[in-house]
Amino acid sequence: MKRNEKIFVLTCMAAGLLGVHASAMHIMEGYLPKGWAAFWIVVCLPFVAIGFRRISKYVQQNPKNLTLLALCGAFAFVLSALKIPSVTGSCSHPTGVGLGAILFGPTTTAVLGLIVLLFQALLLAHGGLTTLGANVFSMAIVGPICSWIVYHGLKKIGCPKAGAVFCAAFAGDLLTYITTSIELGLAYPGASLAGAILKFMGIFAVTQVPLAIAEGLLTVVVFNVLEKYSNRELTQLDVL
Amino acid sequence: MIGTDRYGYASRLAHVTPQSKLLTMAVTSILCLSLESISVSVVTILMMGAATVCMGGARLCDFIRMMRIPAGFMVLATLTIFIGRYAPETDILAGIQFGQFVYGVTTGSALQGISICLRALGVVASVYFLAMNTPMTDITGALRRLHVPALLVELMELMYRFIFVLYETMHRIRTAQASRLGYDGLIHAYHSTGTLVAMLFVRAWQKSERIYAALESRGGGQSVCTLAEEYESGHAVYLLCMAVSALQIAVFCMERGLTA
Structure with a gap:
């Protein structure tokens, strides 16, 4: 092997090892060009506006819902700080995409996700303000909608609850990761757009596929405990 | 306190009007993102880093540690x-x-990669100038003054307060589980983490009911009103904003002049 080939292989291996400990799929601050950053903000606006109208209605119906929603948002933020043992042996942080969508519905999750991602960007430096649109679209819109559809679809066809919950959380995480790869591929297409998207998907698969499986398993455990001890709350949220 | 919050409250700029810091962050990060030049990015990182350390009083090692987070x-x-x-x-x-x-x-792909990384770090440094010098409650107060919908700001303020309450609860449950060997082995770890998340959800629900009862009993059930703090003038920060943006544009013009 030539010298420059050795350098290349060693650099890739070192970068791969570093990446294993990368947190969830937040596109970092300033990583997207200005055009794409603005585009994703515009794309998110209608979803956030619908979610906001829905939340306003909830709060008008019963002011108690304001504290409940705020605590649900805080719960989602704290969830992202939790370490879950990944199936590959390393540790990852759950995104809470599936759990949030099943508990609160996709429209509410869009607004709560926006605030959670804003706090994460300012307090934890996960994600960013310029990439907020792209992150909200993948983690608070596409992922939760997918999870919600999968959960209710599987429940309707008579799938066992544990299976539906696992598939919803797994699919939500997977679609979040695919959407982020598409967003990055569109921003940096290189020689071919499809090639760039596949390249991003391939490199992030190392961390994201094990995370999706881990989060799916964790969400099933969470649901079993919730069903056992807090049926009343789940019924109020129309989950059961 | 979590993340940048501990620096925000301890900063020498903590009592300076938050609008000035918001404007500085917005102008410098938009210029760094739009001009797409390696030298502008380097200038932004150095200037905003220097401002956070010299004006805000953060330690250089803390700033560097924070810059390494998105690595x-x-x-x-x-x-x-x-x-x-x-x-x-x-x-x-x-x-x-x-x-x-x-x-x-x-050579082309390496230059593109380096340029993107530096640009991203430039914007990160600008955002840290805001985050490491401004407590979160001041940022939400500034958003209220910028006419962001009141319900959204209220939700943010309540959520920010509840984050610390839930963090404390989570750490207490986790310590109790760990002291009973709850995280010994993969299966135990999954079971304990799942139980922890579920219990945290139940506690959050119960807490929201108690907090609402407390708010209602004090006549504040509809909305949460707080008094705004009196801030120091932000002249120095506005000057910084003008100086950094002028330097960014000057460096960009020089770079273009050299390459033309």
Whole structure:
């Protein structure tokens, strides 16, 4: 092997090892060009506006819902700080995409996700303000909608609850990761757009596929405990 | 306190009007993102870093530690941009041949990757100037003054308060579980983490009911009203904003002049 080939292989291996400990799929601050950053903000606006109208209605119906929603948002933020043992042996942080969508519905999750991602960007430096649109679209819109559809679809066809919950959380995480790869591929297409998207998907698969499986398993455990001890709350949220 | 919050409250700029810091962050990060130049990015990192350390009083090692947080994502994403598939006759810096093609890094892709990383770090430094010098409650107060919908700001303020309450609860449950060997082995770890999340949800629900009862009993059930703090004038920060943006534009023009 030539010298420059050795350098290349060693650099890739070192970068791969570093990446294993990368947190969830937040596109970092300033990583997207200005055009794409603005585009994703515009794309998110209608979803956030619908979610906001829905939340306003909830709060008008019963002011108690304001504290409940705020605590649900805080719960989602704290969830992202939790370490879950990944199936590959390393540790990852759950995104809470599936759990949030099943508990609160996709429209509410869009607004709560926006605030959670804003706090994460300012307090934890996960994600960013310029990439907020792209992150909200993948983690608070596409992922939760997918999870919600999968959960209710599987429940309707008579799938066992544990299976539906696992598939919803797994699919939500997977679609979040695919959407982020598409967003990055569109921003940096290189020689071919499809090639760039596949390249991003391939490199992030190392961390994201094990995370999706881990989060799916964790969400099933969470649901079993919730069903056992807090049926009343789940019924109020129309989950059961 | 979590993340940048501990620096925000301890900063010498903590009592300066938050609008001035918001404006500085917005102008410098938009210029860094729009001008897309390596020298502008370097100037932004240095100037905003210097402002956070010298004006805000944060320690240099803390600022550098915070700048390293997004490294995981940056390495993975930039690696993807760095590496490409090329024809065997392409002049590459480093790479390896698989079949008909060479997979590696060219001068162009390396320059693009470095430029993106520096630009991202420039914007990160600008945002840290805001985050490490402004308590979160001041940022939400500034958003209220900027006519962001009141319900959204109220939700943010309540959520921010509840984050610390839930963090404390989570740590207490986790310590109790760990002291009973709850995280010994993968299966136990999954069961304990799942129970922890579920219990946290139940506690959050119960707490929201108690907090609402407390608010209602004090006549504040409809909305949460707080008094705004009196701030010091932000002249120094506005001057900083003008100086950094002028320097960014000057460096950009010089770079263009050199390359033309």
